[in-house]
Amino acid sequence: MNAIQQHMLDAYRASQRGEQAPPLPGRHDWQVVREFGDHRDLTAALAAGHRPARGRLRRALARVFH
Template identity: 40%
Template sequence: MTAIEQYLLDTYRATRHGTPVPPPPGRDDVAALRAIRTAAQFEAAVSGAPTTHPWRHALTRFLHRPRAC
């Protein structure tokens, strides 16, 4: 059973029982990833390491480089 099928089944059961409908799958994924990133940055700051990802600067330079016409 896929996540969406399980969600639909849970929604049906919730409406039949008069309980609150569960949140849709994937709704809080971005918030969870941000929390993980924040925790990693906090751990790095406490240990004295740089708080940014080592590839972030290289990726920024690559994406924003001047293009030859």
């Protein structure tokens, strides 16, 4: 069974149960790739001895990025 056939079966089961259909296969692949890169960068920074921002620096960064 390929991915499309599995999706069709899952969508049918979800409709029978009154649930939301699952996302199409491959729909979130690029998001996963980006998140993996972010995780790899964070792991490398922590391994190098960098510490997360604290105190005033953390609040300043929060204002800029949120």
